[in-house]
Amino acid sequence: MKKILLIEDNKGITEGLCDTFTEPEYELLTAGNLKEAGVLLSEHPGLVLLDVSLPDGNGFDFYSERLEKEKHLQEAMQLTSIFQISHSRVSLRRAKLKWWQLQS
Numbered sequence: 001m002k003k004i005l006l007i008e009d010n011k012g013i014t015e016g017l018c019d020t021f022t023e024p025e026y027e028l029l030t031a032g033n034l035k036e037a038g039v040l041l042s043e044h045p046g047l048v049l050l051d052v053s054l055p056d057g058n059g060f061d062f063y064s065e066r067l068e069k070e071k072h073l074q075e076a077m078q079l080t081s082i083f084q085i086s087h088s089r090v091s092l093r094r095a096k097l098k099w100w101q102l103q104s
Contacts, residue, residue, distance in 0.1 A: 001027050005041070033055050
């Protein structure tokens with residue numbers, strides 16, 4: 001089973017992505033903030049979908065401080081509904097961090 005960790009504080013986006021990953025080969029773990037996400041990293045997800053702006057911190061910092069050190073992590077993708085050039089520049093500087101802008 002492929003584990004995906006979704007770190008997103010917007011309930012609508014979380015529900016929409018939960019509806020997307022319904023196949024039995026996926027297990028979707030959800031966290032509404034970085035503290036919850038830190039705990040769920042012990043589940044060893046292969047993919048992390050990470051919001052930029054969260055109630056308890058910044059997704060970029062979480063990536064640098066925690067996700068880059070996770071050996072089991074195959075891919076991390078930054079999510080945001082707010083496009084800012086500075087966000088995309090930070091993401092592009094990091095080889096494993098992809099950028100995915102959600103349409104609002």
